[in-house]
Amino acid sequence: MDEYRNKAGTKAAVIAIVANCILTALNIAVGLMSGSYALVSEGGHTLSDVITSGVAYAGFKIGQKPADKEHPIGHGRAEAISGLVIVIFLVIVAYEIITGALDKIIHPELITVPDLYAAMMAVFGIFINFIISEYIIRIGREIKSPAIVADGKHQKTDIFSSIAILFGVAVSNMGYPILDPIVGFIIGLLILKTAHNIAKENINNIMGKVPSQELINNIKYIADNTRGAHNPHNIKVDYFGPYATVYMHIEVNGNMTLSESHKIVHTVENNILKEIPEVKSVMVHACPIGLSYNHEQKIDK
Numbered sequence: 295m296d297e298y299r300n301k302a303g304t305k306a307a308v309i310a311i312v313a314n315c316i317l318t319a320l321n322i323a324v325g326l327m328s329g330s331y332a333l334v335s336e337g338g339h340t341l342s343d344v345i346t347s348g349v350a351y352a353g354f355k356i357g358q359k360p361a362d363k364e365h366p367i368g369h370g371r372a373e374a375i376s377g378l379v380i381v382i383f384l385v386i387v388a389y390e391i392i393t394g395a396l397d398k399i400i401h402p403e404l405i406t407v408p409d410l411y412a413a414m415m416a417v418f419g420i421f422i423n424f425i426i427s428e429y430i431i432r433i434g435r436e437i438k439s440p441a442i443v444a445d446g447k448h449q450k451t452d453i454f455s456s457i458a459i460l461f462g463v464a465v466s467n468m469g470y471p472i473l474d475p476i477v478g479f480i481i482g483l484l485i486l487k488t489a490h491n492i493a494k495e496n497i498n499n500i501m502g503k504v505p506s507q508e509l510i511n512n513i514k515y516i517a518d519n520t521r522g523a524h525n526p527h528n529i530k531v532d533y534f535g536p537y538a539t540v541y542m543h544i545e546v547n548g549n550m551t552l553s554e555s556h557k558i559v560h561t562v563e564n565n566i567l568k569e570i571p572e573v574k575s576v577m578v579h580a581c582p583i584g585l586s587y588n589h590e591q592k593i594d595k
Contacts, residue, residue, distance in 0.1 A: 330408030377496035392482035548582030
């Protein structure tokens with residue numbers, strides 16, 4: 295799995311970088327040639343895609359490093375951190391695009407009416423961005439890489455940008471050239487929205503937000519179906535980028551010997567590790583059946 299994950303992540307990053315280098319050159323060249331500020335803005339956006347794809351890949355590679363003495367649970371959170379670095383780039387690009395668009399809206403004499411080439415480039419951008427973004431997101435989810443998924447979602451905003459540019463070119467040629475910088479402004483807002491979504495997702499990953507109920511139910515099911523283990527509870531899951539660690543309690547017969555309960559505990563741990571590939575570490579605590587006590591451990595200042 296690790297070898298496949300490495301190859302798939304590398305392939306996704308290379309395809310994203312090559313595709314965005316081509317789109318950047320074409321968007322800026324056609325934008326300048328056709329007089330479309332919106333298309334030039336999109337060129338700046340795709341240039342940021344090149345940078346963020348590199349950042350995503352760097353985070354992916356660091357997250358692949360095995361655990362060591364200083365990082366006993368591995369380096370997985372590097373992927374979520376790289377996702378936050380992507381957010382910074384997105385905010386900078388959005389600021390540049392929005393301020394440039396506002397300048398043209400305030401000074402309409404700076405606006406030129408984009409020609410047919412801008413529309414053709416927008417259609418090409420929609421097609422390429424759809425294929426690339428879907429591929430990157432699918433690979434990212436398959437290998438459970440927050441960095442690759444974040445990069446794919448960033449790429450997907452270019453689809454909406456290209457649709458907006460196509461609409462803007464059409465309306466501008468109907469006698470409303472002011473729409474071109476307005477579309478550029480909307481592109482900037484779309485980039486900010488993407489930055490917000492990526493930031494929220496990766497901050498939740500770093501902060502240890504409760505995972506999906508489906509994962510919790512799967513852990514409970516595996517523990518419940520292990521001979522001698524009963525009532526799995528107090529389950530806590532912490533994500534480290536693409537993988538997770540689990541801490542939980544089970545109930546066992548209170549009359550068992552320490553060796554017998556120890557064997558059941560390790561069987562539960564091994565079953566979870568075997569059945570749920572994203573879980574890389576499991577710690578199980580055994581409680582006597584029927585013994586009730588408060589598991590809550592508040593972290594106070």
